Amino acid sequence: MNAIFLTALLLTTPLALAQQSAAARAGTQDLTALRTVVQQYLQAQSAGMAGKASVEVRAIDPRTSLPACPDPQAFQQPGARTMGNTTVGVRCTAPAAWTVYIQAKVSVQGDYVAAAVPLAQGQPIEQSQLVLMKGDLAAMPNGVVTDMAQAIGRSSTVSLPSGAPLRLDALRSKPVVQQGQLVRVVSSGEGFRVSAEARAIGNASEGQVVQVRTPAGAIISGVAKAGGLVEVVF
Structure with a gap:
């Protein structure tokens, strides 16, 4: 009888431990679900960008333990950049209030406008001086030009070497009023x-x-x- 009882105890102990572990995890937030929330948030934010966006959400420290949340909400701080390396916050308001920050990277493959030849400062830009190139727009300077029409007829405020990307904030429209006119x-x-x-x-x-x-x-x-x-x- 004792041998049978011991055998049954040995067989049921792993199951009991597994049940206890599951019970302990009950009420704890699934970290994978939080990564999904961030993924969906960044995909929505990048939907209107020129080019094809891809989102990579970094792994969350597995030691992170948070109370389960039925409706976690993603957000970013004002002025935070959506493209490139970024940080997204996920908050819960009920039944327990908490906030966690998750690292991610957004790459956007698309066309950008670069100088086909060296561009002199202040000289009107012609279409023959420009070329469309492909690359990760997230790695480009802010305000990179993605349409040649945005640059043709304007002039650069700085001289640019061949291959340099054009930025909107470094382009000046042709004057409609000139000094002395x-x-x-x-x-x-x-x-x-x-x-x-x-x-x-x-x-x-x-x-x-x-x-x-x-x-x-x-x-x-x-x-x-x-x-x-x-x-x-x-």
Whole structure:
């Protein structure tokens, strides 16, 4: 009888231990589910990007123990970059409040615009001077140009070597008003509209503020418009 009891005890002990382990884990958050939450969040954030995005969520420290959460929510800090190496927070509000931060990497394979030949600072850019290249946009500088139309006719604020990617913040539109140019100033307000000639003091692209000097010597600020116009609104 004792031998039979001992044999039964030995056979049931692993099962009992497994049941106890499962019971201990009950009520503990599944870490794999949190990685899935981050994966889905980053996929949604990168859905509108130019190119094909792929998301890699880093492993979570297996020693991490959190109370189970029925609805964990992913978020990022204001200003956090979605592409490249990034951090996503996952929070729970009930039944227990907790927050965990998970590392991830978002790669975006797509086209970007680069200089086909060296580009001189301040010179208008032509289509023949540009080339489309493929690469990970997440590894490119912020604001990399992805459409040639964004660069043609504009000029670079710095000289660029052949193969260098173009950035939107380093491109300047062709001036519609140039220093020394005789322009027409149009002043308007409630119930009136007056135009007069003046001379531009500086260069300005369309939509930029420029100062002009009237024949009487007065200096006026207005918004540059195509066709050598400067608009002043009162």
